Amino acid sequence: MFANFGFLGGLPEDWILEELPAVAHGRCMTYALETADGNVHSQIIPTVPDACTHGTVWRTTQANFDRYQLFWMKSDPPYEPIPINVTTMNGRRLPATVLHHAKPLKFKDPSVEMGPTVSYIQREYCDMQRRNYCPSYVTQVHNHLVDLGVDMSQVTC
DSSP, X not given: OEEEOSSSOOOOGGGOSEEEEEEEETEEEEEEEBTTTSOEEEEEEEOOTTOEEEEEXXXXXXXXXXXXXXXXXXXXXXXXXXXXXXXXXXXXXXXEEEEEESSOBSOSSTTOOOOOOHHHHHHHXXXXXXXXXXXXXXXXXXXXXXXXXXXXXXXXX
């Protein structure tokens, strides 16, 4: 399974064999400055066991996943695969792979966050709504982005 938490970068529709909403426990989403391109990106990071972040998992062929992974490993900023365990909303526990920033973030402390651009968060936040993420989670993300200084009144889904 391939997992996507936050970033709108899912698989092409015709590659998807199965799609499920999921939760990664012991992880949270942070918005950090990427050294490769100088922009703020979301990233999930390990944290306390009772924290979680919501996302989507897809089942695809190994060949399609390999193509997808190769594309993102060569992108700017580049991403690398890391293993993660997720729980789907119907209770299935699955090992999955998530793509993670390959270059170091500007600040080593993940609590040092910055607000992403409205255009970046519009894609990510609207994807959360389109995929019917838990409403209370989406509200928490919204409030967190406001706290980071993002003008969420500019985000229209």
